[in-house]
Amino acid sequence: MILKRNLLVMALAAAGLTMAFGVQAATDDTGAQTAAGTSQQTNTASTSQATTNPKSQQELAKSLSTVTVTGFSSSVEKSIDYQRYADTIQSVVTAADIGGLPDQSIADSLTHLPGVSAERIAGQASQINIRGLSGDFIQTTLDGREQPSTSGTNYIQFDQYPSELINMATVYKTSQASLVTGGVAGTIALQTANPLENSKDQSLNIDARGSYDGQAHDVPGANPVGYRLSVAYQGKFLDNTLGVGLGFADMYQPHVSEQFVGEASDGGLYKLNKDSSQTAYLPEGYQLQQNGGEERRRGYLGTVVWRPTKELQLTADTFFSKFNNSSFGYGLRSQNFYGNNAQITNPVLSSLGTVIGGTVATNPAGVGGNQFSNETTADNYTTNTDVFSGGLNLKWNHDNWHIDSDISMSHASSHEINVDTTADPYTGLGTSNPQLMAQSTNFLFKGRNIGDVSMANPGLYTNLNDMGLSRYGVYPYIYHDRDKAFRTSVQYDLPNNPVFSAIEAGVYANNHTYNADREVYVYGSEWNTSPVPGEPPLSIPSSAAQVTCWKGKFSGFPCFLTLNGPAILAAHGIVANPVKNITDQSWSEIQSGSVNEKTRDVFVMGDLDAQVFGHELTGNVGVRVSRQSQYSYGLQQVGNGAGVLIVDGNGKSSMDYAPIKSGKTYTDYLPSMNLIYHLTDQDQMRFAAAKVLSRPPINTMLAGAGSWVSAGQYNVWGGTSPLLNPLRAQQYDLDYEHYFDDSTGAVTAGVFFKKINSFIENVTYNNFDFASAGITVPTDPSTGKPYLNGQYQTSYNAKGGDLRGVEASFTKTHFLPGIWSGLGFDANFAYTKSNVRNATTLAGPTTYIGLPGLSKRVASAAVFYDNGTFSARLSANYRSSFLSNTQIAVTNQLVTFASETVYDFQAAYNITKQFSVVYQMLNLSNQPTKTYFGGNPQQTGTIQYFGRTSYLGVNFQL
Template identity: 45%
Template sequence: MKKPSFNHMFALATTMAMVAGSSTVYAQTQAQSAAAEKEVEEVVVTGFRQSVLNAIDAKRNSDTVIEAISADDIGGLPDVSIADSLSRLPGVTSVRTGGQASELNIRGMSGDFVFATMNGREQVSTSTGPIAGRKIEFDVYPSELISQAAVYKSPKASLIEGGVAGSIELTTVNPLNNTQDHSFNMGIRGSSNSRTSEVEDAIDLGHRFNASYQGKFADDTLGLAFGYAKLSAPSVANQYIGLQYNGRGNIDGDAGDEFISEGMEMQQRGGEEQRDSYLGTFVWAPSDTFTLKGDVFNTKADSEAFARGFRVKTLGSANSITNPIISDNSMIGGTVSGDGTTNFAVFTVNDNDSREAEVLSYGLNAEWKLDQWTVNADVSFSESDGDFQNGGTRALLYNDTSVVNPVRSPETITYKNNGLSPADFTANQNYTDLNRIALTEVGQWPFITHNEINAQKVDVKYEFESGFVTSVEAGIRNSSREYTGKRGQEGYGSEFGNHPSEFPIELTDDMVKVVKFGGDLKGMPNFLAIDFDEAVAAVEEARGRDWNPVANWANNWTMIQSGTVTEDVLAGYVMANFATEMGSTPVTGNLGVRVVESDQSSTGYLQIGAGAGEAIADERGVVSNDYVPNTLGQKYTDYLPSLNLNFQITEQDNIRFAAAKVMSRPPVSQLKSGAGSWIDGEDRFNAWGNTSPLLDPFYADQYDLSYEHYFADTEGAIVIALFRKDIESFIENITLRGVDFKELGFNVPDINPNTGNPLKPGGEYQTAYNNTKGGYIQGIELGYTQTFDFLPGIWSGLGVSSSYSYTESDVERINNLGGEEKDIGMPGLSPSNLSATLFYDYEGFSTRLNYRYREAFVANQVAVETQEVFYADESVVDYQASYEFDNGVELVFQVNNLTDEPSKTYFGTEAQTGSIQYFGRQYFFGVNYKM
């Protein structure tokens, strides 16, 4: 069926919107007056139903376009993390990492464009990798300790800048707002995964625990709150990963070449995720005119994971390919043979990944209310530490590993990619024979980050007693960020075992065990699980020195990709809030501008060569004279105007319109200044690095139009929202030519240290650059929420909350990982997304069934190297139920991923399998206690 175009949907929704509208102060006042005139029976509403009503109220009374969730939603039946809860909101989708929601996309834009705050304060990221540093990993925030969360889709001048896609505000409790003087909540539950039996050494059971206290003292002038949440969960997966189609050859005898895949991986994944989180809050309100609030939030997430099995590489270099299976001009199967002299090989791989991530945020806020003045002062600090350790072993098949110079064995495999279904794979060799399998490579590649922000801000508001302008707000904010990223490496041998000085290491019984594939990979050849620590010990013995995976000159990329980035930002704003009437239609809103002055710089190492640099020691104590410190940066000022209008057409019908200019800064790790270099034969200096502190932010002009109808005789709403973002540019890695490095600020010498000749300007610069043309992103969001309290008896507890979004974009991105060049469009954009929740709350029983559908989208997939692939359509179903007794005890049961939906990816076509990962169903059962 042909999909409707955005223009058609825009015209339809605009026509509908012209007969309804949006509300804030006027809508709330008139709705309350109307409700007061009705005689209704007072009903106490609890559970998920109450959270739905709270979300509707938050949306109805907001002065911007938002989506919200409340404590009843999060705390009543808590998800594993806040990411799961937010991913059910209209226009918000998640990317599953290891089966769990982590990165959040908003309106088709990836996590790089999503800004996050906690209690109004900017949060730093724990993400690691060469291009990371701002993307928030929401899975480190436990849902049990977050009382509210809101997704701001349209900004206002008083909000901190940073989200082209949108901003997510997380809020912790204010104990003075608690309905009880003292309250205590505790919960404990066990967990299991349906696929642990399929993965050798997988952890069978996990658990979750949370406890919190809120208290009010001194005649409700002092409030204290404390919270703790712990998660220990098994992580399992069976996965098949196809590699990019980077080879070509005429393998079927017909005219023309076919594209050949690099290879494939068959792996078992297992491990454990652990998270400990703490919350502390105090509020002191000695009078109606002064409030002092301080809070601290700390979360630490640790994970240990392994991925082991086979990796087949460089199919195109095999000696022969017979019985090829061709689809869409690509080889997706056949029999491949090599004699051991080429780079075609079947590796036994054992990867061990450990990740430690910690976030610490704290702040102090003071508010004074003096007649018509409100003054708010806030100081805050947020820091994160990330330690990602990736280590692994590679083993190859030899004729005899006991000889002095072992010779690689011939190998033959037969495989067939079955699109988005499990592949077929067989091998003619035994890969568990210790007399023929030996270690050819042992390596470890750590990435360590530290990220911190110090911020101070003052906001002032003056409220007028009458007139068109109801109040004026102004404020100033200063923040200082420092980011440090350190790479490291330690290795022995080489991938194909032909290192000139280091030879394969024989495996012994105490280093390995034989493992069978289970589940959907059952029947594939057995393999050896190799203990990484034992392999490292063997390398230390062979070399006679300790294993030391740090930044070093022997692997100069580790020094070049290490560095520090600083950002100093001074922002000020002024905003007018107004309320008036257009004819008989009440209109409220705000108009403002935010001015942002940014100063970004980085210090790293620039390669000069030939001993012409400074004496710089690496982390092993080795000194090099080929490099100099390189400090680069730039300053810029941005003006970000915003307008929000709310029209109350009737008591139940509202229209919103918003327009703004927004910005997102580049990934902070992409601002590093380190670079390698070479000098060509014409005495021109050239540099490479793919990072640059000269990058500009992402900018977009955005527009929102929404229609909201709130039911009069029952609880619920229908919402239609249109949006458009015009994005100026994106960052890409390119080669600039004719560059004068001195003019850019590089610490480049005047003389070629190799020849003594003067260096000429006009070299090449391989770097990240704001070069890719931008484009639009536009779409429509539909929402329908209703409680069926008008039904008789027990049926009155039914309700439904659902949303659908359609998004399109003209952003072009060219990818050739499937062989032929193809426009893959905007990363993270799913054209169609659907979320539907059927819920039931009656007396002490509460249950809900949630269905989430996401159409295919483009994102990175980590294999041997990062690959940009299509993620196939996926549908995830979660079920939760609870029963609360009169004594405060509540039994809870949850199933996440009820249908065991795998994650599937592909390259240019679905026949070119990218990956198939089965994460299993996750079960939780436990008890909560409230008093």
């Protein structure tokens, strides 16, 4: 049935606090039906976010009040309205799209937008890429407030944000002066709902869904069953002057995957064995791993809105999300191929001359260095993160005057445990001189397919009489990210001005503090090649190990022992205690530290509304002046007892380290212009130009540094620098847009160009002037004078490059008659290229790869149907290969992610207007994540299967 939407009711999007989580029918006072996933309500904060132009706001409200829609179509068509009447080039996803049929997180919902893609981490969309740029180039706000990060750097992990708690998400692809600084790629603005704009005086929605992950059957002990539960309430009191909104979203699901890993090369040429003169590039080894564990995310939202008069509105709101991810990896790792540590026979070479297969065996006695081994591994990647964001907002509107003021505080923390346990076969285990056994393995990498692996004596690795724990390492990563901010803007409408419809000015202040803490505990030595006195390989009690064999796609690989590392240590009276260590693990002190950033911005912007050659020209022009201050505090290794007394967590002390503070302050003038030329009522062209910047990834600005002395020179390592410049860019956009009648669809096409001045890379300077960077050079005791300047290993602003591309989208609803009128289609495509090249040796010889985050082709499509009783959507998201440094092997590695297409299906049936049944299947084809090194698909990185997930549940609303 058709519903004509009321102006007040529908002026801004639906379903706040995601009052509905399946698309089901709800009857209004006229008897017409709408989707509960589009519970009708407005959010005045969103209106000002979509456009500041008074005329554009009026046109948006007018359009929303006259379009007839039902069900899921309402989400699509409202999104079209926001895009059409916005001052900037933007893409929008509204609550019916997010909350009506909720994705795993906001990240999944955003990937339906043109030019937006996601990196799947542990099988879930997490980091967002926009127009070929990674998350470090994206500014993210919630209700206009900068969001802190749990990633340890700048990018936001969007799986932290339950889709059920977000009312609308806007991706700004062009900038305007009033937007918070920070988005070279774009700005993602998340918005929650205003309970005073709910269509009902009181509403309550409860959604419960059970989930099932088929991959769990291949991982022993994994639980395939999970659930999602959400409850949302909105109420209006005191004659609709007081609104209260409460939301809760709970998710539990298994964390399961299986992966085949080919490890990287170190870029060196090595003899394959002592009897051959043949040299080749070698991988470090390979891994086979099962991942198990569980994920638990709880999100909370609270909003109180007081509107004592039509002119004044006060809002207090909070958002909190806690995500606990217990992730364990068990399997086998054959490692230490390169460095003349093993002999290689029957080699199979890639096109680059890198070994991708052959027989690897222990070197003869006295030949080579550390011996390779087929290790049994037990890893723990358990991570606990939380995000809090809250504040107070005041809006005052009187005649032509409009004031918007906001004070906020946000905090994010992340604690990753990162445990690495290895066990190897030994002779003489338990004696004073245990020796690593001679071993061999055959392997073959098969590019983007699971490779072949076998071992000469596979039963050896499940025999507790021979296997001993060689090493147990714990490496916690602890991050805290805090923001305190204030912003205010004043807008004055100019209804009779022939050029400007309004003038707006404002100020913004943000204090941002980032703390990184590294800790460490290590028992023993991997392969026992560097024996630690008093820390021999440990025997493994039967109660701390279980024989595990592979199933499914990985069946046939050698069985292994699932190890309980803490239990093995406990059986020998040892308890791991990770702390900062100033003596033999001094990097834990050096890599700890803090960065303080201060932002002080002012802006002025004029909204345009003029007649040019008989057609209307709207948009805005303005300038933002941004002053940034960045200073870091850490420890510098000076040696010779020339520092201050440092006592670490083990009670050990050193005077070889001195506190260091370093940083800089800079000011940028950021002009912007957005022009919309209205050719007809349905056709318009857009042109935008702006200068933008993103602050350097905050973890690259730590000041801590280690050092060494060689030939009378003082050398510094660290790989980070608080003297980095921001990532500045100039960008230009040109778009054509055609809109169908009654907002039932749109066709858009556009081109964009970005010139990015620099990227952050690592560099080694020789004979570096340390004094110029504020780094003290200690005294050489042999001369009584400072050491000579030597190497400086740091980060720097490398040469930038160009980024250009095209985007096109097509959306249409209600294009068929009768029962098929509920059918709709949405598709988009983006093509992006860049001249940026990065050198890498991870595939063997030096090769050049592109810009991290850039997929040349990104596309998505969805077919949906709803008739008020039944709703369904089948969607596909495709991205071509891209680079990312999110693959971790001790440290982050820059790898190529292979192209992928992910299919999802969602459906809902309304039994009554209060009760509905919902079904979903995510990742229909069980699309794995595949990576490879150096742009060479033959050089396998990771092939990881996560399985498909099904949801079945019910929704109840009052």
